[in-house]
Amino acid sequence: MNADAPKPSAAADAKKTADPTQTHLVVALKHARPLTAVRFDPKLQYVFTGAEDNTVQRWKLADAQALAAGAKGADGKPLEVKPTLFEGHDSWVRAIGFSPDGKTLYTGGYDGQVITWDATADKPKPIRKFDAHNNQWVRAIVVSADGKQLATCGNDNLVKLWNAADGKLIREFKGHESHVYNVAFHPDGKSLASCDLKANFKHWEIATGKCVRDFKAEALHKYDTGFRADIGGARALAFSRDGKLLAAGGITNVTNAFAGIGNPAVAELDWESGKLKVLHVGKEAVNGVIWGLEQHVDGYWLGIAGSRGKGSNVYFWKPEAAQEFFKFNVPDVGRDMSLAADGVQFAVAHADGNLRIYRMEKKA
Amino acid sequence: MKCSYACRTADHVVSRRSFLGAVGAVGAGLGVSGFVQPAIAEQLQKNHKRILTIFLHGGVSQLESWDPKPNTDTGGPTRAIPTSVPGVHISELLPYTAKQMHRLTLVRGINTKNGDHGKGHIEMLTGRKKDPGQDYPHLGALAAKLLTPDKFALPGHIFVSGGGSSVAGPAYLGPKFAAVSLDGAKPPQYAERIAGMTEESDTRRNKFRASVNDHFAARRRSADTDAYTFSYDQAQQLLAKRDVFDLSKEPGKEHEKYGKSEFAQHLLMARRMLENGVPFVQVNHTNYDTHYENFDFHIEQLGEFDRPFATLIEDLAEREMLKDTLVVVMSEFGRTPKINASYGRDHWGNAWSVAMAGTGLKAGAVVGATNANGTAVTDREVDHGHLLHTYLRAVGVDSKGEFVIGGRKLPIADPSKSAIEEILA
Numbered sequence: 001m002n003a004d005a006p007k008p009s010a011a012a013d014a015k016k017t018a019d020p021t022q023t024h025l026v027v028a029l030k031h032a033r034p035l036t037a038v039r040f041d042p043k044l045q046y047v048f049t050g051a052e053d054n055t056v057q058r059w060k061l062a063d064a065q066a067l068a069a070g071a072k073g074a075d076g077k078p079l080e081v082k083p084t085l086f087e088g089h090d091s092w093v094r095a096i097g098f099s100p101d102g103k104t105l106y107t108g109g110y111d112g113q114v115i116t117w118d119a120t121a122d123k124p125k126p127i128r129k130f131d132a133h134n135n136q137w138v139r140a141i142v143v144s145a146d147g148k149q150l151a152t153c154g155n156d157n158l159v160k161l162w163n164a165a166d167g168k169l170i171r172e173f174k175g176h177e178s179h180v181y182n183v184a185f186h187p188d189g190k191s192l193a194s195c196d197l198k199a200n201f202k203h204w205e206i207a208t209g210k211c212v213r214d215f216k217a218e219a220l221h222k223y224d225t226g227f228r229a230d231i232g233g234a235r236a237l238a239f240s241r242d243g244k245l246l247a248a249g250g251i252t253n254v255t256n257a258f259a260g261i262g263n264p265a266v267a268e269l270d271w272e273s274g275k276l277k278v279l280h281v282g283k284e285a286v287n288g289v290i291w292g293l294e295q296h297v298d299g300y301w302l303g304i305a306g307s308r309g310k311g312s313n314v315y316f317w318k319p320e321a322a323q324e325f326f327k328f329n330v331p332d333v334g335r336d337m338s339l340a341a342d343g344v345q346f347a348v349a350h351a352d353g354n355l356r357i358y359r360m361e362k363k364a
Numbered sequence: 365m366k367c368s369y370a371c372r373t374a375d376h377v378v379s380r381r382s383f384l385g386a387v388g389a390v391g392a393g394l395g396v397s398g399f400v401q402p403a404i405a406e407q408l409q410k411n412h413k414r415i416l417t418i419f420l421h422g423g424v425s426q427l428e429s430w431d432p433k434p435n436t437d438t439g440g441p442t443r444a445i446p447t448s449v450p451g452v453h454i455s456e457l458l459p460y461t462a463k464q465m466h467r468l469t470l471v472r473g474i475n476t477k478n479g480d481h482g483k484g485h486i487e488m489l490t491g492r493k494k495d496p497g498q499d500y501p502h503l504g505a506l507a508a509k510l511l512t513p514d515k516f517a518l519p520g521h522i523f524v525s526g527g528g529s530s531v532a533g534p535a536y537l538g539p540k541f542a543a544v545s546l547d548g549a550k551p552p553q554y555a556e557r558i559a560g561m562t563e564e565s566d567t568r569r570n571k572f573r574a575s576v577n578d579h580f581a582a583r584r585r586s587a588d589t590d591a592y593t594f595s596y597d598q599a600q601q602l603l604a605k606r607d608v609f610d611l612s613k614e615p616g617k618e619h620e621k622y623g624k625s626e627f628a629q630h631l632l633m634a635r636r637m638l639e640n641g642v643p644f645v646q647v648n649h650t651n652y653d654t655h656y657e658n659f660d661f662h663i664e665q666l667g668e669f670d671r672p673f674a675t676l677i678e679d680l681a682e683r684e685m686l687k688d689t690l691v692v693v694m695s696e697f698g699r700t701p702k703i704n705a706s707y708g709r710d711h712w713g714n715a716w717s718v719a720m721a722g723t724g725l726k727a728g729a730v731v732g733a734t735n736a737n738g739t740a741v742t743d744r745e746v747d748h749g750h751l752l753h754t755y756l757r758a759v760g761v762d763s764k765g766e767f768v769i770g771g772r773k774l775p776i777a778d779p780s781k782s783a784i785e786e787i788l789a
Contacts, residue, residue, distance in 0.1 A: 054435065110659075179663075228526075228651060229651065229665065258651065258661065332705070
């Protein structure tokens, strides 16, 4: 879910003043229903969320900042910030991507549809809508660095490459034997990586559609013999900025699949060999799964772990260290996260319906 | 065998009877004589009705199966699809089943007021609340008692484990009507002559055993010695019927039709047993106890259930077996309309559904309803008691009748409840 390219930006590279140990909540914006996804747009005008009501919500960052600064409405009460709704899906949306200029929004839903939108429209309407995965869940959308192509994956066990301009299918990547949970563009633009429910990874050559190699992150999959079901997969997937590492967020040490008893983990794989370099886990063994994952321009990974009943933690891991160097507890279960291009803010989509925006710097 | 439930309650630590154990554990069988009106019992046994229960272990979500509520706060991401019955929609996770809807009957207004696995099992399989002072017979024991033809060579009550257990027993009907458990789609263990023993040796051995047994019984006959004798007799008959349990006897196209999953093989085995007249078969499919990621797991589990189940219904119809066979798809309860923070649904018995098909039912009928977001029953509320009466009536049993056990009259089903008449043919 959290693999939308492009990751690096001039803004992000310019600013490296973030200090995770100073992380604090800036503002909480409430939607009527539990949230499922979140992304900052590349130009930092908006934050987009998905929710359990099948809509996508656009929140103006300027409004959020005004509310955080104590702005009042005409009635003297705190400013009421309402999102603009993007209505067009017939099921939940957990996949959100943008064109590099932030003008075009792509959303993928559990209705199998990919919809193209004018991200800035006052009254947004679908520009284009197509059945991307045979009427089955679209689990992830990523946009190529040049903005010309979209890659999607879903419950039809396929990865697909689309022309962003007209929504035409360019190529299908066949080979996974279970639901494909995530996909990411390699920074070199020549390869895709995908991961399925059973934590089987595939390295695809974009130009030919050929599967170059297969590898597996055993730690992120389990067949629970008691429940007779598989649990696992990359709930979040991201390449490191230099393309040398592929990080997959999920759940490990599962002892009870149907109660989600297992620990959040990020499998950091060496891209060249496909072998596990580091399995990032928490110092304290809490139950949960990594739902969102980003690499900061300073090199460390941020991962949001949804943990039932105990709120959630945002973990900060250095690439070489298995355990976090810092952990920030957020007040409710986090289901996705997005790191802003300024490298200082991150947003979390919470199960309690709140979009919460945090800053990694000393509180003003 | 320990059953791994998400909630890990003591009810889930159960033992499974082995096949040999079942054959050897025959107690005071009642036969036709235990029924209040023996003539009716004989007629029932001649009619040769059968019941197949498919138990979706752990509690299937009604919202992801028989009673979807798309675009509501409880509906989740699952959409509804039309079925072969105009106006009736079920979950998109059951596309093959949707095409068989004209052969199914849905009960959508179930309120068992229970969210406990163990109690739910007992309620749904006995039609009674768990009562510390009294055990009630499992539906399979009732069927074995009431529907088994005279001198029938196979067990009357067979349980095909696909994970999970069948917790209720035969109660006062006696162990003769307890489930014989099969460990998957395999022939019963020990149902063939010991390797190395010739038929002649085996016959000599059995003659000797019978003579010693007769000698003993002549002076000290009891229910226990009768049970002992019955178990050997049944085992002998089973040797001759062993092929019933041999799936390799099915043509390749049948395997292809049902699919190769364990559950598909279990349903194919169930069809073979029903075809051979077994009065009651229970097939479990596990697991649906989805407190976490309910939607992913229901895609996975119902994806395994859908095609084999739809194939079975079509197959039974084509073989003209549905006119004599009742099929029931049940769980111990449903799942909460509220979606928890882990995308899960928890235990819920207040508004859920059961699907049925076959003999004695109005095909394509839907009875009962829940409100817009599935949080309450709004029409024709029923519970496990009404359902048990309905199953029995569907196979021709007067569910208001009684057994006479040791001179004591015991109602076949909960006398305070009655059948759901609207769906009975």
